[in-house]
Amino acid sequence: EIVLTQSPGTLSLSPGERATLSCRASQSVGSSYLAWYQQKPGQAPRLLMYGASSRATGIPDRFSGSGSGTDFTLTISRLEPEDFAVYYCQQYGSSPPYTFGQGTKLEL
Amino acid sequence: EVQLVQSGAEVKKPGESLKISCKGSGYSFTTYWIGWVRQMPGKGLEWMGIIYPGDSDTKYSPSFQGQVTISADKSISTAYLQWSSLKASDTAMYYCVRGIGYFNYWGQGTLVTVSS
Numbered sequence: 312e313i314v315l316t317q318s319p320g321t322l323s324l325s326p327g328e329r330a331t332l333s334c335r336a337s338q339s340v341g342s343s344y345l346a347w348y349q350q351k352p353g354q355a356p357r358l359l360m361y362g363a364s365s366r367a368t369g370i371p372d373r374f375s376g377s378g379s380g381t382d383f384t385l386t387i388s389r390l391e392p393e394d395f396a397v398y399y400c401q402q403y404g405s406s407p408p409y410t411f412g413q414g415t416k417l418e419l
Numbered sequence: 420e421v422q423l424v425q426s427g428a429e430v431k432k433p434g435e436s437l438k439i440s441c442k443g444s445g446y447s448f449t450t451y452w453i454g455w456v457r458q459m460p461g462k463g464l465e466w467m468g469i470i471y472p473g474d475s476d477t478k479y480s481p482s483f484q485g486q487v488t489i490s491a492d493k494s495i496s497t498a499y500l501q502w503s504s505l506k507a508s509d510t511a512m513y514y515c516v517r518g519i520g521y522f523n524y525w526g527q528g529t530l531v532t533v534s535s
Binding site: 312344346348350355356357358361367368399401403407408409410411412413414 | 456465468469479480481514522523
């Protein structure tokens, strides 16, 4: 089973700043089968990115993803007030289970 | 419009059985995998397992194998997550999701509370 480790656990920033979130896998996830989700309190998670760098439908272009193999990054170029939430990475590159990281809380 | 609509919140006692549901609409139910994701209170997301309603092929996380049963009734476009004997540690929000890899559609969640 692939273990995903996200860092930092909590990231404190202000609107307008740049956010960089990291996700590291215990082994290669192969062909960049890595997704990112955003979850706000009381809501279901929302898909942001898939294939490491492809934005899901309706996701603004201030969100970008990069990486391959074992190291992946989600970047939010200029934080908007609505971006403060918890972010999870998920790998789906090997056989199931398709594990999630433990999350990064982006706070004001 | 693709929708996954889950059954309502449940309050159960330890040892009781439970089956929660997820009804898909707006797409061909038999041609997409449906999965379940657990979120314990204040915690992260856990991938539980998935089912292909077309032939009921099912894959479980080792952490949940033998603890829950995932099934589907394609005649009514509904997937299920079932427990035969609940524990207090099963208290969580459970989401159904569409897809085998990443999940671009999520249900609204079903809160299961297990307490004596």
